[in-house]
Amino acid sequence: MKSGEAAAGEIDPAILQEAADWLMRLHAGDAGPQEWAAVECWRTTSPAHGRAWQRAEALLGDLRQLPPGPARAALERPNARRRQLLRLLWIPALPAGLLAWRQFSVDGERWQSATGEQRPLTLADGTQVLLNTATRIAVRFDAQTRLLRLLEGEILVTSAPDSAPVHRPLIVATGDGSARAIGTRFSVRRADGDDASRVVVFDGAVEVEAGGTRRTVKRGEHVVFGADGPGTPAAFEAGVDEAWTQGMVIARRMRLADLLAELERYRPGLLRCHPAVADLRVSGSFPVLETDRSLALLAATLPVRVRYRTRYWAIVEPA
The missing domain is CATH 3.55.50.30 (Phage tail protein beta-alpha-beta fold)
Structure with missing residues (x-):
């Protein structure tokens, strides 16, 4: 590549910073018509502004897929420090952050789906798992437990009978608690932006444990659970909660x-x-x-x- 072409592809860090600032204002969800008009004016001011905006938009998707931790906490924090940390991530630190995401390790085999993708899996015991959009899980089977960790997103689980000599419960764990399958078909959601986890039981039953409290959720019921424990199971609207699987x-x-x-x-x-x-x-x-x-x-x-x-x-x- 010629030096002139390389120079033409470079973007002034100050313009990148402005693009990050604008995108964070819009991403906060409280932008009005004046903000939208202002960012459109900024974006079309020069080709460099347009390139910076395209880069910022592309990186937004990667930021959303950072694993739980300081970077994700910064992304979700709706205050001035959140935006400042995002600015720091966006320009000098983002490549390292993405590298950390690629190297992020949890105990077990990992699977993930991209934004706009649904991915079916069959686990070693025959259990079927459908990953909804932007979902990450880790699977670990040992002599005592069949464990699925839902790191982010939403899954549909159709449990299979355990063929091991000693029964191993099938458990789906999130950062809020766990759901133990009792011969069942159920979904678990802990998506980006959610402040709690949710279980919906389509067949069988699920035992939910969170905050030191257990609840049995039966067919046709759903429950939300977080640090304060599970709520009271209630009936869900037929056809609505399972529609995403179709x-x-x-x-x-x-x-x-x-x-x-x-x-x-x-x-x-x-x-x-x-x-x-x-x-x-x-x-x-x-x-x-x-x-x-x-x-x-x-x-x-x-x-x-x-x-x-x-x-x-x-x-x-x-x-």
Whole structure:
């Protein structure tokens, strides 16, 4: 490569810093029309600004997949220090952070799915696991236990009978507690941005333990559990919680903002909802693995339009 070409591809660190600042403002979720207009003006000011924005958008997806720890805590902290740490991560420290993510080790065999991917697995004992979008798990089988650690995301587990001479319970553990299968089919979710874990039981039963308390969750029930222990099991809405396993999300008078937040889990980059249409009610079935198609369906049935500022940046706003 010629030196002139190399120089043309370089981006001023100050411009990269500005791109990170703008993207964090939008990522915080409280940006209004003035902020959106301002960042669009900034992005189109010069080719260097456009390249910096593209780089920042691409790196956002990698930041979201950092493992639990100081970097992830910084990403999730909604205050000034959170943004300052993100700025530090974004420019000088991000490559090292990504390297740490690639080298992140947990006890057991690891599996993961990308954003917008669903990945089926069959474990050594015959247990079937479906990884939803942006999910990471670690699997460890030994003489005492069949353990699945849900590091992030959502899984559907269909347990298989244990063929070992001594029974080994099948346990799914998250940072909030654990769920022990009792001949069952169930899902566990601990997605990015969630402040607790959730178990939904489709068949059989699951024993949930958290905060020193145990609850048995039966077929047709779900429960949320965190540091304070599991809540009270309650019936879930049939068809809705299992829809993702068929590649769909079912909305029944759901707020548009909430539906878009769910679709964003399956989509790299930013998907934002204009405050003026956030409370519109939506009913219907929407494909989660084809989010552009889902957005087109919304635009065809609601008084909204979808504006694509870039490939990784879409906003749903009044038509």
